[in-house]
Amino acid sequence: MPGRRGGGAHNRCGRRINRFLEPCLLLLLHGGESYGYELLENLGKFGFTENPADSSTIYRILRSLENRSFVTSRWAEGDSGPARRVYSLSPAGDGYLQIWVRDLEETDRILHRFFNEYRNHMDLHHNNGKET
Amino acid sequence: MPGRRGGGAHNRCGRRINRFLEPCLLLLLHGGESYGYELLENLGKFGFTENPADSSTIYRILRSLENRSFVTSRWAEGDSGPARRVYSLSPAGDGYLQIWVRDLEETDRILHRFFNEYRNHMDLHHNNGKET
């Protein structure tokens, strides 16, 4: 299948929560300036199964954050290897991270309301669920 | 702005978690057969802010579930109003709901790993966070 191109989001790994990589990157940058390639490696902390995202997504999110003035960037000569575009969190970006956290907390509440509905329902019907 | 059309996903209400309406509908249908318009009203249980989704999304998800044999449908004359397309959960659909639940539990773990990273980081830097 050589013509097989694109294919969209089959791997739901990074897509469970919409734009989730964005707050992860903001949080990493809150710890100090960094650049795309390094951020990509540090995203492992957030414990997705395997590597969290394609590099293209990372670079695109970083540019998007810069367009909205949530980060700033400068070119820096690497000690070794090609030059790096180093990003720093701006005060506005810090505020945006706070907004993201509150948004994710709301997501968490929604998720748990679902779990409650589910358990409630399964308790009433007390069939199904796990017995094979 | 009369020409303003489309506009995509500005309202992130239903989009926090990807395809989240699907497991909600499956859970509702686990409680017994129902139809689009009624399901739309019952989605309120899941406590999104305001109404959870556009009706078009609901109808499309239901057809998509039917294409994958997770639900079956039949036409039923309403006691009042137009005919309804009544959906029932299939055994495969029940299994699919279980898969969704496990998937959402994984999403929950990822979310909480983020919260842990966040709190950890903010504890260390013990500035920022909430003091205005």
Next chain:
DNA sequence: TCATCTATATGCATGCTGCACCTAGATGAT
């Protein structure tokens, strides 16, 4: 007849994301 509620459905635009691919500097091996 007409407005309104119920009910289902389609068209379009936009946003997000993964895969394939491209460019290019640095580094070490052959």
Next chain:
DNA sequence: ATCATCTAGGTGCAGCATGCATATAGATGA
């Protein structure tokens, strides 16, 4: 010198998910 490989950043494309606008149409009551 040439080449493979690692580092680093980036673009193009396709596909999916979704909200808004709109269309269709039966039922109901003013």
